Amino acid sequence: xxxxxxxxxxxxxxxxxxxxxxxxxxxxxxxxxxxxxxxxxxxxxxxxxxxxxxxxxxxxxxxxxxxxxxxxxxxxxxxxxxxxxxxxxxxxxxxxxxxxxxxxxxxxxxxxxxxxxxxxxxxxxxxxxxxxxxxxxxxxxxxxxxxxxxxxxxxxxxxxxxxxxxxxxxxxxxxxxxxxxxxxxxxxxxxxxxxxxxxxxxxxxxxxxxxxxxxxxxxxxxxxxxxxxxxxxxxxxxxxxxxxxxxxxxxxxxxxxxxxxxxxxxxxxxxxxxxxxxxxxxxxxxxxxxxxxxxxxxxxxxxx
Amino acid sequence: xxxxxxxxxxxxxxxxxxxxxxxxxxxxxxxxxxxxxxxxxxxxxxxxxxxxxxxxxxxxxxxxxxxxxxxxxxxxxxxxxxxxxxxxxxxxxxxxxxxxxxxxxxxxxxxxxxxxxxxxxxxxxxxxxxxxxxxxxxxxxxxxxxxxxxxxxxxxxxxxxxxxxxxxxxxxxxxxxxxxxxxxxxxxxxxxxxxxxxxxxxxxxxxxxxxxxxxxxxxxxxxxxxxxxxxxxxxxxxxxxxxxxxxxxxxxxxxxxxxxxxxxxxxxxxxxxxxxxxxxxxxxxxxxxxxxxxxxxxxxxxxx
Numbered sequence: 240x241x242x243x244x245x246x247x248x249x250x251x252x253x254x255x256x257x258x259x260x261x262x263x264x265x266x267x268x269x270x271x272x273x274x275x276x277x278x279x280x281x282x283x284x285x286x287x288x289x290x291x292x293x294x295x296x297x298x299x300x301x302x303x304x305x306x307x308x309x310x311x312x313x314x315x316x317x318x319x320x321x322x323x324x325x326x327x328x329x330x331x332x333x334x335x336x337x338x339x340x341x342x343x344x345x346x347x348x349x350x351x352x353x354x355x356x357x358x359x360x361x362x363x364x365x366x367x368x369x370x371x372x373x374x375x376x377x378x379x380x381x382x383x384x385x386x387x388x389x390x391x392x393x394x395x396x397x398x399x400x401x402x403x404x405x406x407x408x409x410x411x412x413x414x415x416x417x418x419x420x421x422x423x424x425x426x427x428x429x430x431x432x433x434x435x436x437x438x439x440x441x442x443x444x445x446x447x448x449x450x451x452x453x454x455x456x457x458x459x460x461x462x463x464x465x466x467x468x469x470x471x472x473x474x475x476x477x478x479x480x481x482x483x484x485x486x487x488x489x490x491x492x493x494x495x496x497x498x499x500x501x502x503x504x505x506x507x508x509x510x511x512x513x514x515x516x517x518x519x520x521x522x523x524x525x526x527x528x529x530x531x532x533x534x535x536x537x538x539x540x541x542x543x
Numbered sequence: 544x545x546x547x548x549x550x551x552x553x554x555x556x557x558x559x560x561x562x563x564x565x566x567x568x569x570x571x572x573x574x575x576x577x578x579x580x581x582x583x584x585x586x587x588x589x590x591x592x593x594x595x596x597x598x599x600x601x602x603x604x605x606x607x608x609x610x611x612x613x614x615x616x617x618x619x620x621x622x623x624x625x626x627x628x629x630x631x632x633x634x635x636x637x638x639x640x641x642x643x644x645x646x647x648x649x650x651x652x653x654x655x656x657x658x659x660x661x662x663x664x665x666x667x668x669x670x671x672x673x674x675x676x677x678x679x680x681x682x683x684x685x686x687x688x689x690x691x692x693x694x695x696x697x698x699x700x701x702x703x704x705x706x707x708x709x710x711x712x713x714x715x716x717x718x719x720x721x722x723x724x725x726x727x728x729x730x731x732x733x734x735x736x737x738x739x740x741x742x743x744x745x746x747x748x749x750x751x752x753x754x755x756x757x758x759x760x761x762x763x764x765x766x767x768x769x770x771x772x773x774x775x776x777x778x779x780x781x782x783x784x785x786x787x788x789x790x791x792x793x794x795x796x797x798x799x800x801x802x803x804x805x806x807x808x809x810x811x812x813x814x815x816x817x818x819x820x821x822x823x824x825x826x827x828x829x830x831x832x833x834x835x836x837x838x839x840x841x842x843x844x845x846x847x
Contacts, residue, residue: 328727423632425750426770446729447751450768459765459842464754466730498845532847538763539843541802543836 241281241306241355242487243380244272244480245347245372246362248286248310249319252336253515255470256327263516264296266319267362267386270473273520274480274507275360276303277528279487283353285309285372287341289317299521308350313341329468330445349375358487361385362476366395366402373405382492384408385437386479389415404436407492410479412443425450426457439497441482443475449501453494460501461539463509463531470515474508477520481507506531545585545610545659546791547684548576548784549651549676550666552590552614553623556640557819559774560631567820568600570623571666571690574777577824578784578811579664580607581832583791587657589613589676591645593621603825612654617645633772634749653679662791665689666780670699670706677709686796688712689741690783693719708740711796714783716747729754730761743801745786747779753805757798764805765843767813767835774819778812781824785811810835 246268253260268286275282283306290312297307322336347368359380361369369385385406391399392415403409409432413425419435420428425442429452432440440452448462481504482497489496506528513519550572557564572590579586587610594616601611626640651672663684665673673689689710695703696719707713713736717729723739724732729746733756736744744756752766785808786801793800810832817823 424770424772426768429768430770444751447748448763448765457768457842458845459752459768460845461752461763461765461843464728464730464733464761464763466728466734468728495846499847502845502847536847538761539765539845541762541764541806541843542799543803543806543840 240357241283241353242275242279242358242360242483243283243285243353243356243372244268244275244305244360244362245285245369246271246360246364246476247319247342248284248288248292249321251472251516252320252322253470253472254324255329256325257467257469258515260515262320265321265473265516267364267476269300270476270511270517270520271360271362271386271480271483272300272305273303273517274477274504274511275484275487276305277507277523278481278484278503280304282306282484283309283356285347285349285353287311287313287345289341290314292318306352309348309353311348316341323472325471329471347372347375354378357381358483359383360479360483361402361406362479363388366391366399370398370402370405373402382407382483382486384410384479384483386410386475387415389418392418400435406437408439408441408497409437410441410443410475410482412445412475416440416442441501443478445471449478449505451494451497451501453497456494458494458498458501460498460505461535462505463534463538465509465512468512471512472515473517474511477511478504478508480504502532502535506535544661545587545657546579546583546662546664546787547587547589547657547660547676548572548579548609548664548666549589549673550575550664550668550780551623551646552588552592552596553625555776555820556624556626557774557776558628559633560629561771561773562819564819566624569625569777569820571668571780573604574780574815574821574824575664575666575690575784575787576604576609577607577821578781578808578815579788579791580609581785581811581827582788582807584608586610586788587613587660589651589653589657591615591617591649593645594618596622610656613652613657615652620645627776629775633775651676651679658682661685662787663687664783664787665706665710666783667692670695670703674702674706674709677706686711686787686790688714688783688787690714690779691719693722696722704739710741712743712745712801713741714745714747714779714786716749716779720744720746745805747782749775753782753809755798755801755805757801760798762798762802762805764802764809765839766809767838767842769813769816772816775816776819777821778815781815782808782812784808806836806839810839
């Protein structure tokens with residue numbers, strides 16, 4: 240029984256109105272596994288890095304209950320690198336540099352010890368690679384959550400649609416839901432996407448929270464209104480990781496547990512944006528998380 | 544004891560992607576008083592129309608418990624007329640025609656029988672006129688709610704700021720909160736606006752719901768995800784009217800009652816957008832409203 244996280248482990252260089260970083264560790268699998276680690280302790284990661292990736296960063300993942308047997312280290316190659324600059328509104332950004340490096344020929348090898356996977360988080364990555372991971376698991380996991388982005392809709396829509404068919408939960412943002420469905424109304428977009436394979440759809444709306452759709456049910460989760468968003472990088476990955484980590488913890492897949500999982504994922508994402516990269520996710524205390532959850536409860540509660 | 548609604552009673556001609564209307568009855572006071580009428584039955588209106596305004600429309604307001612003694616009918620003059628075209632996203636619109644007509648020299652006369660006003664809804668209108676109404680009331684109402692828009696921030700900011708100082712609750716949308724405060728973060732914007740006079744601030748976010756700010760408390764209300772938004776005209780006025788109508792009904796001004804008032808206001812606004820103009824607000828049943836409220840409860844509820 241374990242939670243398998245697939246995605247990127249990479250370097251980011253980030254500019255926001257608050258400052259700028261040199262290369263720091265990022266990547267969808269990094270954020271998602273750190274997010275999940277606060278709720279579940281049997282996390283296994285499949286990803287690839289170059290020999291430029293610091294050993295102590297791998298050890299830090301291990302210290303967060305992340306099994307790194309499936310983390311491939313390619314000698315003589317460099318890790319994936321992304322650099323971006325956020326605009327003042329923090330909702331839009333320009334990509335300055337994308338160096339695929341080790342990602343170009345990434346073959347996601349699943350160690351035998353990972354075949355006990357019950358929960359599978361397909362972090363943002365090429366849909367072809369996401370699909371390969373599903374196909375290489377001998378038993379279909381109990382819950383497959385897939386995160387993706389507009390980039391794959393633009394360049395690999397057919398592969399994306401094939402992969403979407405195979406998953407239980409799809410997480411995308413509102414613009415992506417509109418792009419994928421061709422519908423402006425999110426209700427209509429969700430109806431259409433729920434015919435494409437996933438039984439659950441989570442539409443992430445950033446500062447406006449998230450919507451969960453399943454059959455005819457809808458849940459609207461608030462976002463915590465924040466005075467400062469320091470760096471949004473990784474917030475979506477952290478949300479997804481927190482979501483599936485909580486689902487793995489409770490162990491029963493249903494709409495009510497998913498509602499709570501969205502609140503836990505949102506809480507972790509709200510920490511993520513407080514500092515550059517994954518820094519804030521490195522040492523959260525249980526008390527900090529519990530207090531943050533109570534803020535969400537207070538924020539959304541009314542008695543009618 | 545009554546609820547006084549001040550604002551416009553007017554004609555609108557509307558184009559949306561779904562169709563187009565001839566002149567139909569609109570105006571902030573029309574929508575707000577109809578919205579309030581579902582919760583409270585002592586509504587008094589102050590507004591002005593020309594002699595082109597149909598008598599049966601005035602009677603329809605009266606049939607919704609709206610006292611029209613303060614509705615001035617200017618002989619030989621024409622009613623305020625606005626025409627607009629909504630874009631496909633329904634969030635933005637172009638104004639095609641604005642004919643102020645009777646509004647140009649509107650002097651808001653308060654009938655003596657209105658001096659029992661306990662709840663005052665300042666619907667969207669020139670801040671100078673809104674202020675005059677406050678000054679003409681012999682006793683300060685228990686609760687003053689003010690709605691306004693970016694137009695007044697652009698052309699009458701000083702008057703607007705003076706009026707804002709005098710009210711308890713300000714309702715504006717997110718772009719307007721940013722414009723008024725000069726802050727991008729809505730939390731910072733709210734903090735600043737709460738130093739300008741109002742004790743409560745409601746930031747309307749359209750399809751993303753609404754935020755209520757008071758001291759250090761925040762409430763995040765969901766919006767009902769809708770498959771079709773037929774015509775958004777008047778939704779904000781209806782929200783404000785439903786909000787203050789519910790507050791007048793419960794009679795105690797506090798944060799918890801305001802949370803519920805926001806849900807009731809949002810429910811009425813969700814009906815408003817289902818048809819052109821105020822048509823859907825003319826004949827709502829108690830059962831329809833109760834069911835809609837239950838949809839909001841189901842949408843937002845989680846157990847943590």
